[in-house]
Amino acid sequence: MKIKVLVADDQELTRDCLKIVLGRRDDMEVIDAVGTGTDVIRSVRKQQPDVILMDILLGERDGF
Numbered sequence: 001m002k003i004k005v006l007v008a009d010d011q012e013l014t015r016d017c018l019k020i021v022l023g024r025r026d027d028m029e030v031i032d033a034v035g036t037g038t039d040v041i042r043s044v045r046k047q048q049p050d051v052i053l054m055d056i057l058l059g060e061r062d063g064f
Helices: 012-023 037-047
Strands: 003-008 028-034 051-054
Touching: 003 012, 003 037, 012 028, 028 037, 037 051
Parallel strands: 003 028, 003 051
Antiparallel strands: none
């Protein structure tokens, strides 16, 4: 069983790098990568990730 990971960062380059690094692992799957706090909430409700890697400062909503 793979660990479902949601990546949340407002910088596209950071999201892309994390997707590449985590995508190389056999035990993890990046199910979504988003750039805003609002998108985090939507993705969590839809995708139900096991783990969220989230930046603290996300524009209109923060990581707290």
